[in-house]
Amino acid sequence: MNKAAILVAGGKGTRMGAPISKQYLPIGGKPVLMHTLQIFYEVDPSIHLILVLPASDFSYWKELCQEYGFNIPHQLVEGGNSRFQSVRNGLDSITWAEGLVAIHDGVRPFVAKEVISNSFLEAEKSGSGIAVIALKDSIRKLGDDGKSCYQERQYFRLVQTPQTFLLSKIKKAFQVTEIQQFTDDATVYEHQGWQVSLIAGNPENIKITTPEDLQYGEFLLSQSKK
Template sequence: MSAVTEKQPRYAVIVAGGAGTRMGTEIAKQYLPIGGIPVLMHTLTRFHALDPGIQLYLVLPEADFSFWKNLCERYAFAVPHRLVKGGKTRFCSVRNGLESISGASGLVAIHDGVRPFVDVQVILRSYEVAADVGSAVAAVPLKDSIREMLGSEKSVYRNRSQFRLVQTPQTFQLSKIKKAFAAGEQDFFTDDATVFEHMGWEVCLIPGNPENIKLTSPEDLDFAEYLLKKRKSSV
């Protein structure tokens, strides 16, 4: 671990404001159990496993606060974290999380709450690289061929080696990403890296891990159970 990283406080904003409509369940996907405990608990535990000193901020819809606290009691979940009220959009939710951090400097990882399989080494690397260059965004190569649509019927080949699938965590120097989010939301923002880049700063990509999928559909939950079983069998 670099000395630069050691000296800076580390934060993580875990964003989980979705309703999970595509999952087709009565409760939001972030609260669904995999391996016997809710998805969000797996996600928070990954960051805590890297460094118990990381200050965790969990952004949820305010209406879910009591429900989440009850889940924590039911599952005896003891990873320290602070609840933050979510916003109308993901941008607003992340901004609320950043504004809840009282510190002016340090490193902050922004991560989707429904990505519980992020590798701890990816998280560590994101903090190290962001400390050095300002940003570190996890990404993986494409496996399938891709084509760009030109209208409703015509398409053209694109070289997949020149593209990456972007994941989270997306980690930044705290002062810079706070400034970027304070500048306001734009329609073309698709993730935190886009907000950062809009300020004229370069986004640095780091290798992510393929298992770090975003749980969206019922099939994803089946795959999540498989990954958990595979992890346990390899221990």
């Protein structure tokens, strides 16, 4: 079955406080995005890699690829004004009628290979495979009256990416008008009345957002080389 991965990287990274967007910052000697593309390529070199970037960044990204000698094949697609629109642009660039597509945050370079593989396997079986992890901390629910109440954490999961789907179903799901409730791709899929299937993610699969995340990422890379 045809496989694709849409890596979404349209953010400006204002919380990083850096002069360039977070997806281009170096970690372990090369930009974050290159690590993310590489891990998907190592899982399966036949996966069609789609990198969604702001059109204004295309030339800069190509310069980075040349500077770092990065030659993993991938297709550049112009992002939209929101994550929803960027993912839809990525989906629209896929020409096959059927297959599987993983949608992943470009700034999550530490996703485990088995998580990627399992997301494709689950999506092929049930239509979707969404990476999640269990909570470690206690949680409380805040009410409109300012009061809070205890919640059983075993009934909750933190949602990560990849979120992998049958191509025909997720393409249909993204044909609707964007609404505020679409917080990720799974919620767009659920809007059609379809149930999502969950798979185990990995705790290291952080979304790099702050300088502290970069420092933790350097630590993870140093540990992987031991």
